[in-house]
Amino acid sequence: DAGVTQSPTHLIKTRGQQVTLRCSPKSGHDTVSWYQQALGQGPQFIFQYYEEEERQRGNFPDRFSGHQFPNYSSELNVNALLLGDSALYLCASSWDRYGQETQYFGPGTRLLVL
Amino acid sequence: GQNIDQPTEMTATEGAIVQINCTYQTSGFNGLFWYQQHAGEAPTFLSYNVLDGLEEKGRFSSFLSRSKGYSYLLLKELQMKDSASYLCAVRDSNYQLIWGAGTKLIIKP
Numbered sequence: 730d731a732g733v734t735q736s737p738t739h740l741i742k743t744r745g746q747q748v749t750l751r752c753s754p755k756s757g758h759d760t761v762s763w764y765q766q767a768l769g770q771g772p773q774f775i776f777q778y779y780e781e782e783e784r785q786r787g788n789f790p791d792r793f794s795g796h797q798f799p800n801y802s803s804e805l806n807v808n809a810l811l812l813g814d815s816a817l818y819l820c821a822s823s824w825d826r827y828g829q830e831t832q833y834f835g836p837g838t839r840l841l842v843l
Numbered sequence: 844g845q846n847i848d849q850p851t852e853m854t855a856t857e858g859a860i861v862q863i864n865c866t867y868q869t870s871g872f873n874g875l876f877w878y879q880q881h882a883g884e885a886p887t888f889l890s891y892n893v894l895d896g897l898e899e900k901g902r903f904s905s906f907l908s909r910s911k912g913y914s915y916l917l918l919k920e921l922q923m924k925d926s927a928s929y930l931c932a933v934r935d936s937n938y939q940l941i942w943g944a945g946t947k948l949i950i951k952p
Contacts (some may be wrong), residue, residue: 733885762940771847771930771942772886773926785939819885832940834885 731756733822733835736799741841742810745818750838761831763795764819768843772819778803794826807840815842845869847930847943854949855921862917863946872937877905877916878930880945886930889916902951918948926950 735751742748754761760779762771774787778797800819801822807814817839820834847867855861867875874893879885892898892907901942904917916929927946935941 769944771932771944772940773942774939777855777939785937787939830892831888833888837885 733758733820733833735818735820735838736834737838738836739839739841741843743843744810744812746810746842747808748810749778749792750818750840752805752820752822752835753802754820755833758822758833759798759801760823760830761801762821762823763803763805765789766817766819766837767816768816768830775805787835793835807808808842810842812842815840844943845933845935847933847941849867849929849942849946851944852947852949853923854948854951855918856866856922857923857952859921860917860919861921861948863918863931865868865943867899867914867931867933867941869907869933869935869941872909873936873938875905875907875914875933876915876932876934876940877903877914878932879927880930889929921950923952939943948950 736751750793762770763775766772776786778779792808794806816842817837819837820835823832847865849865877889880886890905897906902919907914928947930945931943
């Protein structure tokens with residue numbers, strides 16, 4: 730049973746560029762949440778996708794956008810990258826019971842913006 | 844605002860017991876989670892409490908008091924591999940997870 734997978738594992742970009750991160754949920758899961766985790770901090774909720782729609786959103790600017798595909802996989806896009814976007818980006822999947830289910834995390838994508 | 848407080852760092856000895864506390868103030872409550880996160884890795888699920896009381900799972904136990912906005916994670920028979928950060932997260936009224944900054948646990952031989 731495959732767990733949550735993310736790609737790429739590491740990424741280096743420069744300010745102003747755009748980046749796309751990918752996530753495949755755990756088998757049987759239909760809900761994907763994205764988090765940003767700065768060094769030494771807890772994860773910060775970006776948004777959650779269910780049935781190919783953004784269901785909830787945290788306090789992140791519109792530069793952060795996403796998508797969910799019919800197979801439940803998801804992408805996170807960040808435009809006009811800033812130095813402060815450097816972080817570990819985590820994807821978590823769950824089986825929808827409107828948030829009742831435990832979230833399981835992927836290994837993350839470490840993004841460095843220079 | 845919403846707030847979750849945990850100690851920044853704790854040190855304990857191999858074989859001993861350690862208790863990591865978490866206090867929270869959130870808009871609504873729909874459960875509290877504890878996750879373990881080794882350096883450079885993703886968080887892994889440890890426990891879930893939604894009702895008051897103690898949940899035991901092997902060497903790990905988690906306690907919740909909703910009236911006090913308080914939880915703790917108890918780790919027994921500490922092993923070197925338990926050195927990690929321990930994250931407390933609360934699901935609020937919107938079913939969003941609000942996370943603490945984590946407690947870095949250092950285990951010494």
